[in-house]
Amino acid sequence: GAVVSQHPSRVICKSGTSVKIECRSLDFQATTMFWYRQFPKKSLMLMATSNEGSKATYEQGVEKDKFLINHASLTLSTLTVTSAHPEDSSFYICSAPPRLAGGVMYFGPGTRLLVL
Amino acid sequence: DQQVKQNSPSLSVQEGRISILNCDYTNSMFDYFLWYKKYPAEGPTFLISISSIKDKNEDGRFTVFLNKSAKHLSLHIVPSQPGDSAVYFCAAVTTGGGNKLTFGTGTQLKVEL
Numbered sequence: 001g002a003v004v005s006q007h008p009s010r011v012i013c014k015s016g017t018s019v020k021i022e023c024r025s026l027d028f029q030a031t032t033m034f035w036y037r038q039f040p041k042k043s044l045m046l047m048a049t050s051n052e053g054s055k056a057t058y059e060q061g062v063e064k065d066k067f068l069i070n071h072a073s074l075t076l077s078t079l080t081v082t083s084a085h086p087e088d089s090s091f092y093i094c095s096a097p098p099r100l101a102g103g104v105m106y107f108g109p110g111t112r113l114l115v116l
Numbered sequence: 117d118q119q120v121k122q123n124s125p126s127l128s129v130q131e132g133r134i135s136i137l138n139c140d141y142t143n144s145m146f147d148y149f150l151w152y153k154k155y156p157a158e159g160p161t162f163l164i165s166i167s168s169i170k171d172k173n174e175d176g177r178f179t180v181f182l183n184k185s186a187k188h189l190s191l192h193i194v195p196s197q198p199g200d201s202a203v204y205f206c207a208a209v210t211t212g213g214g215n216k217l218t219f220g221t222g223t224q225l226k227v228e229l
Binding site: 004006032034041042043044045046049091093095097104105106107108109110112 | 150157165205207
């Protein structure tokens, strides 16, 4: 079946540093990928839509200069948390649809970010 | 504005019994609904889905029911197994609207021996 991977699975960094998270579709091409954030005991909140070959589309309230998204190829999207602060600590999950119809989405395993 | 709601944050069921997880939505533009299962520190895994043109979809132990007039869907798991213990999210999407999923807040299911 369709597989989406994320790297790293866990990262701890100091406040003020930038962290890059990679999302890869392993056996299909994805012109669109999605980045979600999950707070403890909360729902998954869509942050942005990553579009291959064009700018990402950010949801309301998400700082695009804070969360930089680059969809470099049909199998790779990266999320960079710039100048990370403790409040950015969260579980970040990417997803990709193997086909446009149907809405079925496959998710990566997630990345746990802890900013000290 | 929470467009997809799961009003029960937790549910406890005995092994072998039926688990019923409920989900309500407010946006009438949603036309496709999905259920995902999530373990801690992992990404969600797809379970089952249903199109708005149907009122029931079954896959093994999992059945999803959709009541469009009530804007309500439910996931039935029978028989429940201890391995089903996880957080279950319902999600809704407007197909043709960019495949953006709107998630509910999740229900923690615990299946006890």
